[in-house]
Amino acid sequence: MATRREQAEWRREQLLDAALRVFAAKGVDGASVKDLADAAGVTAGLLYRYFDSKEALVETVLRERxxxxxxxxxxxxxxxxxxxxxxxxxxxxxxxxxxxxxxxxxxVFFSATRARAALAELTGEGQRLIGAFLADRVAAGELPPHDTGTAARTLFAAVAVGRATGSPIDVPALVGLIYPT
Amino acid sequence: MATRREQAEWRREQLLDAALRVFAAKGVDGASVKDLADAAGVTAGLLYRYFDSKEALVETVLRERxxxxxxxxxxxxxxxxxxxxxxxxxxxxxxxxxxxxxxxxxxVFFSATRARAALAELTGEGQRLIGAFLADRVAAGELPPHDTGTAARTLFAAVAVGRATGSPIDVPALVGLIYPT
Amino acid sequence: MATRREQAEWRREQLLDAALRVFAAKGVDGASVKDLADAAGVTAGLLYRYFDSKEALVETVLRERxxxxxxxxxxxxxxxxxxxxxxxxxxxxxxxxxxxxxxxxxxVFFSATRARAALAELTGEGQRLIGAFLADRVAAGELPPHDTGTAARTLFAAVAVGRATGSPIDVPALVGLIYPT
Amino acid sequence: MATRREQAEWRREQLLDAALRVFAAKGVDGASVKDLADAAGVTAGLLYRYFDSKEALVETVLRERxxxxxxxxxxxxxxxxxxxxxxxxxxxxxxxxxxxxxxxxxxVFFSATRARAALAELTGEGQRLIGAFLADRVAAGELPPHDTGTAARTLFAAVAVGRATGSPIDVPALVGLIYPT
DNA sequence: AATGAATGAGGATTCATTCAT
DNA sequence: AATGAATGAATCCTCATTCAT
The missing domain is CATH 1.10.12 (Lyase 2-enoyl-coa Hydratase; Chain  A, domain 2)
Structure with a gap:
């Protein structure tokens, strides 16, 4: 049988699990405290015995999960x-x-389906076009045969993440890395 | 003097500009209609003469901007x-x-400052560690001298974007791309 | 060709006609000024050249129509x-x-379909039951043969309207009127 | 001391009572949710723990009251x-x-004071005039002495309710009912 | 005469949070 | 530990009304 302490710990974990699930599904802002409580099978009020606020819960999920x-x-x-x-x-x-x-x-890092969809479209399009270009040049014998799809995705991702995280990548170095002269 | 049609068009653009700014700063969910209106220096009600709903405004921003x-x-x-x-x-x-x-x-693609910070921390840490490993091996003469910082960032980004967009990258192909045998 | 004065009069009548139609369909509160203007094929702003307020329009409709x-x-x-x-x-x-x-x-006198439906149900039920009672007594020979349906409706209506308008009817007088002893 | 269940039931009834009162006074559309809450001495938000919407509250009042x-x-x-x-x-x-x-x-069946007043005027006028006519003919010896006021009101009400509820009355039968030949 | 941009107040509703039980 | 009644602030949105054009 679980001690008082154990049972509390268990409940806390259960709340975090449920929260992660709901946050992923609805986004942090889209999830109401009631949603979170419902997903864990408890009352909204109870959440406040374990976390000071919804915000605190978000932080804890991000930290502990x-x-x-x-x-x-x-x-x-x-x-x-x-x-x-x-x-x-x-x-x-x-x-x-x-x-x-x-x-x-x-x-959870992406706000909503909306943004996710837009992002997917953007990256998809970008990679496709760059990939086509690379394949072209391989066919023309200018570039050695290689996995142009992976190359396109890699190049694209490196640039995009650079900007998204606020520290842009050194583009010439990037190109030199994959296509040394 | 601007005709009514022009003035309306100008106002529409202004609202979209303001919206983009506010969405970027507070996130889509974090921005209230009042925030959006305030940023444009108009009343909340006026937004509804130009866009059917906040949701419609979001879509228009994403599409037109x-x-x-x-x-x-x-x-x-x-x-x-x-x-x-x-x-x-x-x-x-x-x-x-x-x-x-x-x-x-x-x-706008990232939900909140919160998520953005977490993401930055994650990528920073990952790149640093991978970079250190690569530098090590270069020092040991196992890998040829190259820009290990850029390499680390590139590898990391490729994998992360693959997962974030739901289409994982082919890891061996990725490694072979940058470090051909 | 219409003089200025005639054209204004014509527009006024048209607005009243449209208003009566819309009020009847949506109820006074349910009809927005835009609804009223749309139904007349004009702008909401124009209504205010002819009537001081929506309230004034309501009163005018009630009075002139x-x-x-x-x-x-x-x-x-x-x-x-x-x-x-x-x-x-x-x-x-x-x-x-x-x-x-x-x-x-x-x-227009009845707020909404809701109320109208409830009223219809109430009166229908009441009339049916009273009618059945009257038919019974006619069959038993206690009352002379007569149109019991109409009688039931009449009795019921007299009482209901008395209360609805705030001046109740004299029930014994009512009965004596239709069934003199 | 009241159990929680009892107290909730009591509150529900109290809200319905207050709603009936307010609806009667201001009309369904004229009563805001805040009006309803104020009349019950609670917050607007609380209404939503007991009823899904204002509309649902209206229906419940109509049904249960x-x-x-x-x-x-x-x-x-x-x-x-x-x-x-x-x-x-x-x-x-x-x-x-x-x-x-x-x-x-x-x-509650009548939209607003406005409509109620108009209706009262209409019925009052109608009954007065019909009553005068009947009294005239009684004085002239054409009709037997009877309560002409009640008769006028009854006739008028029967016709009016017939139209208001959408099922008109049979006028000759109505006359024959009160003044058999 | 007529438009349509703009406002400001108010509407219904949701929600994070508190607290007595 | 857990509930659920209750709050108050905020949210999105509608609408009557005004006014420059």
């Missing part, structure tokens, strides 16, 4: 003996898996 | 005579400039 | 030479026709 | 042993009392 610590652990594991390319592939795959496993949290 | 058409134009311009690397650099720089010039709209 | 004057004319016509029953029948038929011809105005 | 069931009970009580005229008088008196006791609900 965030995967920054997992990411750090992942990236700092000792891999000294292995070849760099192998390590890198494994590392990125692990990061990719981390994001996949936290799809809901990733969703 | 979106840069998808600019992006498309940019990417499809004829550049047949020039060397691929040069074109690519120019192209990505133009895209980068497009994003930079539309920083506010980019901001 | 009211049928009190018609009713008075109807009832005061000289009919001295004719038999009373005949005159009465003709008179009531004329009144009935007046109401029928002003169905829209009659509708 | 309606007197259709009372009317039915009244009219279907067993009175087989008593003389018809007596029963009828008693019945109508009871109905009249029912309406008197539910004056507020009766008022």
């Amino acid at each position: 965030g995967f920054l610590s997992q990411l750090r652990e992942l990236l700092t594991a000792d891999r000294s003996g292995l070849p760099a390319r192998e390590v890198l592939a494994e590392l990125l795959a692990a990061f990719d898996g981390l994001l996949a496993g936290n799809a809901e949290l990733v969703a | 979106g840069f998808l058409s600019q992006l498309r134009e940019l990417l499809t311009a004829d550049r047949s005579g020039l060397p691929a690397r040069e074109v690519l650099a120019e192209l990505l720089a133009a895209f980068d400039g497009l994003l930079a010039g539309n920083a506010e709209l980019v901001a | 009211g049928f009190l004057s018609q009713l008075r004319e109807l009832l005061t016509a000289d009919r001295s030479g004719l038999p009373a029953r005949e005159v009465l029948a003709e008179l009531l038929a004329a009144f009935d026709g007046l109401l029928a011809g002003n169905a829209e105005l009659v509708a | 309606g007197f259709l069931s009372q009317l039915r009970e009244l009219l279907t009580a067993d009175r087989s042993g008593l003389p018809a005229r007596e029963v009828l008088a008693e019945l109508l008196a009871a109905f009249d009392g029912l309406l008197a006791g539910n004056a507020e609900l009766v008022a």
Whole structure:
């Protein structure tokens, strides 16, 4: 049987789980406290015994359900003996898996379906066009054969994330990285 | 003197400008109709003479202030005579400039300051750690000397955007792209 | 060709006509000034050149489209030479026709479909039950054969209108009127 | 001390009472949710814990404060042993009392003071004129002495209610009913 | 005479939050 | 620990009305 302390802890976790789910589905602003409480099968009032405010709940979800610590652990594991390319592939795959496993949290970063859709359209279009250009030049023998789709996506993503996070990437260095002269 | 038609058109543009500004600053949900009206120096009621609802205003901003058409134009311009690397650099720089010039709209894609901060922290941390790893291996002579900072950011961005947009990237292909064997 | 004065008069009448129609359809409160203007094919602003306010328009409709004057004319016509029953029948038929011809105005007296429906249900039920009672007693030979349906409706209406208008009817007198002892 | 359930039930009734009062005084459309809340001494928000919308509140008032069931009970009580005229008088008196006791609900059926006033004027005028005519003919010896005031009101009410409820009365039958040949 | 841009007050409704039970 | 009644502020939106053109 659970002690008072354990039961409280359990409830807290349950509330955070429910909150993450609801936030991902409806967005932080779109989720009402009632929505959050309903999803956890409790009353709105009860939320306030565990969190000071909706805002505090949001922060806690972001902090405790965030995967920054997992990411750090992942990236700092000792891999000294292995070849760099192998390590890198494994590392990125692990990061990719981390994001996949936290799809809901990733969703929380985007306001609404609206914005998500617009973003998808934008990136899709951009990657397609850049990819076509690259394929063209490969066909023309100017660029060596390579996975132009992945290249297009990579280039596009690097630039976009640079701007989205407020620290733009060095474009010539980016191009030189993938297509050294 | 402006005709009525012109003045109405001007007002419409002004409302869209103000809306973009406010949406970028407070997020779509965080911006009240009053905020939007205040920013334009008009009454909330007037917004409804120009847009059917707040939702309609959001859509119009996204559509009319979106840069998808600019992006498309940019990417499809004829550049047949020039060397691929040069074109690519120019192209990505133009895209980068497009994003930079539309920083506010980019901001609209992210729900709130909150999420933006979390995202920045996440990407910063990830890039730093990957960068350190790469620098290490370069120092060890395993990888050829290269801009490891840019490489780290690029790899990270490619994976993250893949997940954020719902179409994950092919990680081995990504690694092979930058570090061919 | 119409003079300025005539054209203004014509517009005024048109506005009143439209208003009566809209008031009847949506109720006085349910009709917005825009509704009224739309129905007349003009702008809301124009209404204010003809009527001081929506309230004034309502009053004018009630006054100028009211049928009190018609009713008075109807009832005061000289009919001295004719038999009373005949005159009465003709008179009531004329009144009935007046109401029928002003169905829209009659509708204005009732707030909404809601109330109208409730009223219809109430009166329907009441009349049915009283009618059944009367038919029963006629069958039992206690009352002389007569149109019990009409009697029921009449009795019911007399009582209801008495209360609705705030001056109750004298019930024993009412019964004595139709069923003299 | 009242249990929570009881207290909630009491509050619900109180809200309905207040609503009936306010609706009667201001009309359904004329009463704002704040008016309704104020009349009950609570906040507007609280109304929404008890009723889904203002519309739902209106319907509930009409249903739960309606007197259709009372009317039915009244009219279907067993009175087989008593003389018809007596029963009828008693019945109508009871109905009249029912309406008197539910004056507020009766008022809800009429949109506004405005309409009520117009209606009163109309019926008053009509009854007066018909009454004068009847008195005339009684004085002339053409009609037997009778309560011409009540007769006028009855005739008028029967015709008016017929039109108001959309099922017109049979005028010759009506006349024949009161003035048989 | 007529328009339509603009306002300001008010409307219904939602929601985060508090508190007695 | 948990409920649910209650609040008050804020939200989106409508509307009667005014006024420059």
